[in-house]
Amino acid sequence: MRAITQESYGSADVLHLGNVAVPEPKANEVLVQVGAAGVDRGVWHMMTGLPYLGRLAFGLRKPRNPVPGMDLAGTVSAVGSAVTRFALGDQVYGSGRSTYAEYAVAPEARLALKPAGLSFAQAAAVPVSAVTALQGLGKTGRVQAGQKVLVIGASGGVGSYAVRLAKAFGAEVTGVCSTGKMDFVRSLGADEVIDYTAEDFADGTRHWDLILDIAGNPSIARLRSALTPKGTAVITGGEAGGRLTGGMNRQLGAVALSPFVPQRLTMFIGAVRSAELEDLTGLIEAGSITPPLERTFPLDQAREALDWLASGKVRGKVALTVG
């Protein structure tokens, strides 16, 4: 089958179109004929091998897994012997491995039926970004209707879902982004948009009950100055901190400080599971959120897709069409 392969870490030039064997699903796995695959920062981290800390999971000298990709949407073409929830021909979406290929396997526990009315590309733009936004606001951030929520990095993959989900939960939402993306963040439903090139969200004049800090790497002190006295900051992502540990420095620093201050400073590592995907399916089918898919690229343009993501020009999400 056709697949994107990667034999070393580096820029998008390490990605090549090649031929590999169709994978065999294990007992608890599903083989999916991939209709589309998601493009996100996690794939970029695995492509570049940065931060180095991540190589403990991805492979020390080169990727342990030569075919990249995690998010997918497609049609079930085989099921493992222990799979009970899916059958041949079901259209599914979720998180698998090596999804930049015509076929990929995914654990049953990380899949759900594709929301009605979504294309494969729209569905493939959902899993990791929307689940991260959902977990950051919900289980970790404990958002309440009527709260003031600040989303830093509101124009990106996770942030664009966070704005929509926070609105769906009844919050009053402020998004932080660059000048050229303010209209996009407004279109997502943000009540207010702060252009970080012109205004400082942490100037001490405004305070939020919940901050979802996804990009921009503000210091913990700046986050605290923008929180209400008992507010919560969820440090979700960020690309500063150097090649060794990346954004983990700020996340661990926040957790260490939290017990000693009145505000709650926390972090989490999101995980795509069927339960969260089914919650998202409900919200999508009810019309509360729509995938903010900006652009698709065919499989053989995976390099261009990853370059487009890394360029910082993306508004929302990008997907690869495979079928």
Ligand SMILES: NC(=O)c1ccc[n+]([C@@H]2O[C@H](COP(=O)([O-])OP(=O)(O)OC[C@H]3O[C@@H](n4cnc5c(N)ncnc54)[C@H](OP(=O)(O)O)[C@@H]3O)[C@@H](O)[C@H]2O)c1
């Ligand atoms: N905790 C988890 O489980 C988890 C899961 C998924 C992702 N993440 C992490 O979350 C981060 C974002 O992921 P993503 O997929 O949303 O990335 P993305 O799609 O590349 O979006 C990043 C956004 O950050 C914005 N940005 C850059 N500098 C900023 C600043 N100073 N202030 C505010 N926004 C700024 C950029 O938009 P502008 O052009 O508007 O600046 C861009 O749209 C990454 O570090 C990723 O590794 C964590």
